[in-house]
Amino acid sequence: MSAHPPSSTAQENDDAELVARTARGELGAFEQLVDRHRPVVVRVAARIVGSDEAEDVSQDAFLRAFHRLHHFRGDAPFRSWLLRITHNAALDHLGRRRPDPVDPETLDRAEQSPSREPADRLEMRERIERLERKLRGLSPQHRTVLVLRDAEGLSYEEIAEITDAPIGSVKGRLHRARSEFIQMLRANTYDWELPG
Amino acid sequence: MSEPSEPSLEPAESRAAELLRLVGSQTPAVSSRFTAELVERARRQRAVAVPMRALGGLVAAIATALVGAARGGRGPGRP
Numbered sequence: 001m002s003a004h005p006p007s008s009t010a011q012e013n014d015d016a017e018l019v020a021r022t023a024r025g026e027l028g029a030f031e032q033l034v035d036r037h038r039p040v041v042v043r044v045a046a047r048i049v050g051s052d053e054a055e056d057v058s059q060d061a062f063l064r065a066f067h068r069l070h071h072f073r074g075d076a077p078f079r080s081w082l083l084r085i086t087h088n089a090a091l092d093h094l095g096r097r098r099p100d101p102v103d104p105e106t107l108d109r110a111e112q113s114p115s116r117e118p119a120d121r122l123e124m125r126e127r128i129e130r131l132e133r134k135l136r137g138l139s140p141q142h143r144t145v146l147v148l149r150d151a152e153g154l155s156y157e158e159i160a161e162i163t164d165a166p167i168g169s170v171k172g173r174l175h176r177a178r179s180e181f182i183q184m185l186r187a188n189t190y191d192w193e194l195p196g
Numbered sequence: 197m198s199e200p201s202e203p204s205l206e207p208a209e210s211r212a213a214e215l216l217r218l219v220g221s222q223t224p225a226v227s228s229r230f231t232a233e234l235v236e237r238a239r240r241q242r243a244v245a246v247p248m249r250a251l252g253g254l255v256a257a258i259a260t261a262l263v264g265a266a267r268g269g270r271g272p273g274r275p
Contacts, residue, residue: 027235034231039223051224058226059234066238067245124218131219150213151220182208185215192215195207 011036015078023069034062037079040152041086047135047147048090057093061086080161083154087144087162094140134184142177149174 015036021029041061046054065072065085072081135143141163148159159174160167185192205213227233 027239030238031231031235034234038226038230042226043220043223046224047219054224055226055230059230059237062234063237063241067241128219128222131215135219146216147220150216153217153220178209178212181216182212185212192211194211 012077016074019069019072019074019078022066030066033078037082038062040079041082044083044086044147044152045090047132047151048087048140048143049093050136051132053093057090058086060093061089064089076161077158080158083148083158084162084164091140130190134181137184138177138180141173142180145170145174146177146181150178 015033018029018033018036022033038058042054042058045057045061049057061082065082068085072078135146138146144163145159148154148162149156154162156167156170159165159170163170165173182194185194
């Protein structure tokens with residue numbers, strides 16, 4: 001399992017101070033909060049709604065957080081609270097748009113990029129794009145727990161906080177999501193080097 | 197934050213988790229104006245939200261006062 005990003009107490013204290021300053025009206029403090037948490041918010045949004053719409057969903061999530069800062073009680077890390085808002089914003093976004101037509105037969109047909117990137121970088125990018133297409137074949141709930149746990153390395157507790165689900169449900173959902181993901185990886189000809 | 201113990205993963209699950217870490221290592225690019233635009237939107241929205249919130253509070257206070265006055269005007273109700 002990956003090394004989990006530390007829930008650094010120092011960072012949480014800094015966040016708490018920035019939140020307090022933002023609540024007092026300092027937009028500069030909000031700007032610092034955005035810069036600090038933007039990468040993880042964009043990654044999580046991208047893995048739920050797709051890279052093309054991640055920026056809009058991330059902006060929506062940060063604005064929701066900005067207007068609800070007075071609800072942040074500080075009993076959980078700010079990152080968890082913000083990712084919970086991001087998760088909800090992403091699900092709302094999915095609910096508003098027509099579902100992607102996900103055909104398992106076509107999941108593996110990568111668009112051929114005319115890019116002239118170096119071969120190894122191009123291959124890596126194509127691998128990641130294939131994996132992202134696979135992820136989009138999962139339900140949003142399964143996608144979310146897989147992304148938060150395996151891609152982002154968050155703790156079960158933090159995932160439970162973000163998805164508003166008991167830890168036992170998170171573990172069960174994660175187990176089913178992994179099984180489903182593995183089946184999807186096995187259901188095509190690309191060699192993902194999965195042990196039998 | 198204490199971490200509940202991770203049940204040992206099957207080899208295929210470990211490989212899947214490894215592939216997902218690869219996905220997690222990539223952050224999609226966003227506009228270079230992402231933060232600046234966001235802060236500007238927050239500033240504009242706050243300029244509207246603060247007076248609206250104050251107005252909402254005023255309306256609620258007036259409504260409460262009117263309800264109180266109406267009840268008081270009716271005098272003591274029947275037991």
